[in-house]
Amino acid sequence: MAEELVINESLRISSDKLIVSAVRSSGPGGQNVNKVATCIELRFNPTEWGQLTHAALQRLLISAKKRLDAEGRIVITSQKHREQFKNLEDARSKLRDLILKCLKSPKVRRPTKPTKSSVENRIKNKKIISEKKQNRSKIIND
Helix, strand or coil: CCCCEECCCCCECCHHHHEEEECCCCCCHHHHHHHCEEEEEECCHHHHHHCHHHHHHHHHHHHHHHHHHCCCCCCEECCCCCCHHHHHHHHHHHHHHHHHHHHHHCCCCCCCCHHHHHHHHHHHHHHHHHHHHHHHHHCCCC
């Protein structure tokens, strides 16, 4: 089994928290795909990990919603390479990037009002587009 996964200076995932399995890859590849299990499935349960804050854990579960299995584990697959160890490193880096992205709290949006000139420009552009579309209509002669 691989060593622990280092997320940053303070966060590490021990190897016993990661479940790694090798399966056959899908798609083209001929005999190599049919014979060799090079695709890696990496499973990780973030709720059992216990090193994330509640807010970061919620962000992680929301961002990985489509990757969750029935037990609530994040499932990451990698079949980019022909070698199993490269796919394992790719899956580990995908998990690392997913967790790092969720550690940053989102910026709070400050509501602003549009400037007077931007409102005038928007109305002017609407009038130009309206005239353009009116000119495209059929002319009826009496």
